[in-house]
């Protein structure tokens with residue numbers, strides 16, 4: 001079965017509690033459950049992982065090689081700073097979609113820079129937590145087109 005990894009970076013464990021006017025009121029556990037159910041009903045295995053630590057995220061991308069066929073990555077603030085995460089995506093060659101809950105381009109200028117976007121298949125942002133299922137559908141379409 002095709003396997004997809006949803007990888008969430010720093011502070012996304014606070015989803016539902018953190019700035020709900022920006023990130024909404026849904027908890028990460030509920031978002032993850034919806035993604036797993038959506039994957040299952042389309043014949044895909046979905047695994048979800050969150051870490052606040054850059055190295056853990058790098059390790060998780062490395063470990064995804066040979067295990068997962070695609071990654072949906074909301075790297076949080078590391079999107080705007082982490083060459084290491086971009087290098088991990090390039091190094092493993094796992095198709096990756098960059099995801100943001102908020103429209104980062106309608107926010108502070110420091111959120112307009114992404115180290116992930118140039119190495120990603122594409123970017124989804126600004127659709128709230130619904131973006132996770134949008135990204136799953138986009139990855140399913142991408143992998144289907146590639147095979």
Ligand code: DQA
Pocket residue numbers: 010011012074075076077078079099100101102103104111
């Ligand atoms: C975010 C946007 C980032 O700029 C921010 O640092 C986050 C969340 C989003 O999902 O909208 O932590 O990735």
